[in-house]
Amino acid sequence: MYSFKNDYTEGAHPRILQALIESNFDQEEGYGRDRFTLKAISLLKEKMANPNVDIHLVSGGTQTNLTAISAFLRPHEAVIATTAGHVFTHETGAIEATGHKVISVETEDGKLNPAKIIEVLNSHTDEHMVKPKLVYISNTTEIGSIYNKRELTDLKAFCEEYNLFLYMDGARLGSALCSVDNDLQLSDIPALVDAFYIGGTKNGALLGEALVITRNSLKEDFRFHLKQKGALLAKGRLLGIQFYELFRDDLFLDLAKHANKMANILSEGCRNAGFSFLIDSPSNQLFPIFPDTLIAELQKSYSFYVWEQIDATNSAVRLVTSWATKEEEVRAFVEEINRVGK
Structure with a gap:
């Protein structure tokens, strides 16, 4: 995971x-x-x-x-x-x-x-x-x-x-x-x-x-x-x-730039998949809104916080990237939301 x-x-x-x-x-x-x-x-x-x-x-x-x-x-x-x-x-x-x-x-x-x-x-x-x-x-x-x-x-x-x-x-x-x-x-x-x-x-x-x-x-x-x-x-x-x-x-700055770059890939992937955000964050913390069914599937392979219930079927989650986040894992997550979310 x-x-x-x-x-x-x-x-x-x-x-x-x-x-x-x-x-x-x-x-x-x-x-x-x-x-x-x-x-x-x-x-x-x-x-x-x-x-x-x-x-x-x-x-x-x-x-x-x-x-x-x-x-x-x-x-x-x-x-x-x-x-x-x-x-x-x-x-x-x-x-x-x-x-x-x-x-x-x-x-x-x-x-x-x-x-x-x-x-x-x-x-x-x-x-x-x-x-x-x-x-x-x-x-x-x-x-x-x-x-x-x-x-x-x-x-x-x-x-x-x-x-x-x-x-x-x-x-x-x-x-x-x-x-x-x-x-x-x-x-x-x-x-x-x-x-x-x-x-x-x-x-x-x-x-x-x-x-x-x-x-x-x-x-x-x-x-x-x-x-x-x-x-x-x-x-x-x-x-x-x-x-x-x-x-x-x-x-110090190089590590922060990497975290932000990984977050940007995640953000772009979520938007391209048609998902909106709780807040427009320009940093390494993202709060996309996913269907609860998608969240349940993602949690089988990924660990993240469910941040806030939006309505009966959707919730905002928090995704955080770091100085050590692997780009291949970020891209795999984006592929997963496209695969499961459709």
């Missing part, structure tokens, strides 16, 4: 595994003070053309989100996210467990905009309610859409006007940056958000995310928060080695 369930089914790109093996017996400092992590951080700052950001390597996305958000907020302050937002739907209440409410907003495209945020601000008016303080967005979003430069610029200006933090979850940032619809560069992002992370786990790394803090007031004592939340790894070198390998050349 071949999986289109997620983009972390496979282990890691062979170059990363080789780098880990070659450095295995090198003795290094712990807790992110090793030379590999320091080189990776320096390289990332260079890629972003910004030496003033603080960068911390963390093992996973949920841990990054809960550590960062709980560090940035005071006890009475809350997060604004879409109902599809990862911190709202798929982190087991991790943010709430740190004492901070997540206020959800309904959107059709998975993205927040100033008009949606102002509705929340207008309904939280005094000390009898939590105070909205941090705007949480994902790029790509949880349903595959992406933010363009104009949207982020408008969000940043709005957040500055209303004294809000803007935080971007970048678990699939590679896919967003390599989308055909994208007009952002990695170097643009530090000026447009207060903090964000670059996802390695879903783009070829064994594990790891790079949290980038751009707002000076949020940088102080962050390593204390990492330690308290169990996120400061003794063998931090394992993260540093991986991020250095991903960014010493264009491997």
Whole structure:
């Protein structure tokens, strides 16, 4: 059975595994003070053309989100996210467990905009309610859409006007940056958000995310928060080695481009077979709408999520491609939907 369930089914790109093996017996400092992590951080700052950001390597996305958000907020302050937002739907209440409410907003495209945020601000008016303080967005979003430069610029200006933090979850940032619809560069992002992370786990790394803090007031004592939340790894070198390998050349972007290319083949195949989509996604997550009978047949050979019931006989599924997705498997899937769907 071949999986289109997620983009972390496979282990890691062979170059990363080789780098880990070659450095295995090198003795290094712990807790992110090793030379590999320091080189990776320096390289990332260079890629972003910004030496003033603080960068911390963390093992996973949920841990990054809960550590960062709980560090940035005071006890009475809350997060604004879409109902599809990862911190709202798929982190087991991790943010709430740190004492901070997540206020959800309904959107059709998975993205927040100033008009949606102002509705929340207008309904939280005094000390009898939590105070909205941090705007949480994902790029790509949880349903595959992406933010363009104009949207982020408008969000940043709005957040500055209303004294809000803007935080971007970048678990699939590679896919967003390599989308055909994208007009952002990695170097643009530090000026447009207060903090964000670059996802390695879903783009070829064994594990790891790079949290980038751009707002000076949020940088102080962050390593204390990492330690308290169990996120400061003794063998931090394992993260540093991986991020250095991903960014010493264009491997990070090459892997994301491959995932998007495989998604484009899937998308074109589904459209040519006459199927529509729940959302028009330009990234490596697709949400085609199939008859339930076709889904049942496909599930005999392929693994994927049934995302949403559309009507009595049709459902949207989620198909995710990765850095390691095989083109022959993608084309075989397209052949299958043409064979069974007719």
